Amino acid sequence: MQEKPELDFPRPLTTVDVVIFAIRSDALQVLLVQRPKAESEPFPGAWALPGGFVDIAGDRDLEACAVRRLKAKTGVVSPYLEQLGSWGSATRDPRGWSATHAYFALLPEHTAGGALAGDAQWFAVEGEKVRPKLAFDHAEILQAAVLRLRNKVEYTSLPAYLMPQEFTLPELQRTYEIVLDRPLEKSAFRTRMLAADLIEPVAKMRKGPNRPAQLYRLKKAKAPVFFTRTFNPPG
Amino acid sequence: MQEKPELDFPRPLTTVDVVIFAIRSDALQVLLVQRPKAESEPFPGAWALPGGFVDIAGDRDLEACAVRRLKAKTGVVSPYLEQLGSWGSATRDPRGWSATHAYFALLPEHTAGGALAGDAQWFAVEGEKVRPKLAFDHAEILQAAVLRLRNKVEYTSLPAYLMPQEFTLPELQRTYEIVLDRPLEKSAFRTRMLAADLIEPVAKMRKGPNRPAQLYRLKKAKAPVFFTRTFNPPG
DNA sequence: CGAATAGTGTCTATTAGACATTATGAG
DNA sequence: CTCATAATGTCTAATAGACACTATTCG
Structure with a gap:
């Protein structure tokens, strides 16, 4: 001992x-x-x-x-x-x-x-x-x-951390799609993101060769948002 | 060096x-x-x-x-x-x-x-x-x-691992409720569990002072099941 | 104007919540 | 029969998927 x-x-x-x-x-x-x-x-x-x-x-x-x-x-x-x-x-x-x-x-x-x-x-x-x-x-x-x-990514806002300070909703959707390696429905995507109190519009548009898109930024000090559903219904 | x-x-x-x-x-x-x-x-x-x-x-x-x-x-x-x-x-x-x-x-x-x-x-x-x-x-x-x-527990079958070999659906629901510390709807709970291909009935009933309940067991070699929704809609 | 992309609306399917209703056994 | 709990059914709400439709810019 x-x-x-x-x-x-x-x-x-x-x-x-x-x-x-x-x-x-x-x-x-x-x-x-x-x-x-x-x-x-x-x-x-x-x-x-x-x-x-x-x-x-x-x-x-x-x-x-x-x-x-x-x-x-x-x-x-x-x-x-x-x-x-x-x-x-x-x-x-x-x-x-x-x-x-x-x-x-x-x-x-x-x-x-x-x-x-x-x-x-x-x-x-x-x-x-x-x-x-x-x-x-x-x-x-x-x-x-x-x-x-x-x-x-199926049920959180993590891809927001992969975006630059200002970004459009189509750009955010593209980031989701890259990570998931599968296309998402535009309409459902926008509804989810806008309902999440995660991003806010800035008074600017992204100009391009076609219709301009609203620019958004992350709301301040945003912890990741969790959704109560995944994107896809069960396979 | x-x-x-x-x-x-x-x-x-x-x-x-x-x-x-x-x-x-x-x-x-x-x-x-x-x-x-x-x-x-x-x-x-x-x-x-x-x-x-x-x-x-x-x-x-x-x-x-x-x-x-x-x-x-x-x-x-x-x-x-x-x-x-x-x-x-x-x-x-x-x-x-x-x-x-x-x-x-x-x-x-x-x-x-x-x-x-x-x-x-x-x-x-x-x-x-x-x-x-x-x-x-x-x-x-x-x-x-x-x-x-x-x-x-909101979106998986983990509580199944807290159950004995054979158990009834009300018993499983009670285990969910103990862990979550909140009551769940019987109907939705049963629908989810039975749709999950997680448990199978055994040819026995749990007898009690009232209506007997069907006994179930975990299907063999079952990895935890993930659901695409949580139990509660967003608060 | 047409092309292209942004953004909205409509309809359906799924599933949770609320809660009523029926079923079954003990005493 | 009554009581208690098991099990099912009905209706509503929320939201994803599919996809059509409208809006806005450039050239």
């Missing part, structure tokens, strides 16, 4: 990873970073989700660590950020038992091009995957993030 | 905690364990969620660790188990930077009384809280679990 409980048993490695989404080129894209090419590193040269070890001296909590990682790769300070889940096992990292805390972030299109880190690059999401083979179990984490995003 | 990346920087403590729910005495209850009373322990004698450090030698992954904790306290091997989220910060554990991976489990009533550990006890959930003051940030984790459970 010892007076103090023993705490120097081996501990898992602890990391935070962030799945960063944005709409770019009319498609859902995700930001990946290339791992260092040194052979001493796991998965040298492979693409991976932005993230890394928790710094117990510098990170106050898990979310602060996620915010730090996000800012380092994109320059963006406060986008929509939600915890996705955690993945931990003896085998997911060749360096030993490790657990990662995964977050997902939604970036407005105009911020997504800004202060990108040199090792970072946008990739189109195809299905729930991305072209390159990902390091660690990041393909699985990405798939979970895409499924969660799609699912929540 | 070194050949191998450095891995011996300080690591957070890593734990798994499980919020275990069951219906007992016509109420939603949660299983808590009392912490050891030694003054060298954090929160001596306080009630806490079942859980503890990940054993990197014995636990294959996080879920295996959660299953181990659950079995140790209840004897139950495979209930409904879902990841809830993770909580990590410099301050949540006086022993140092720590992160916990939280799960929540739903136990059928008849298994909830069985092989309880000596330090474990059931407590009624009142609101999103429990009477005793909980150790660490476990009150916050419990609150998140209750809110998540309530929210999902």
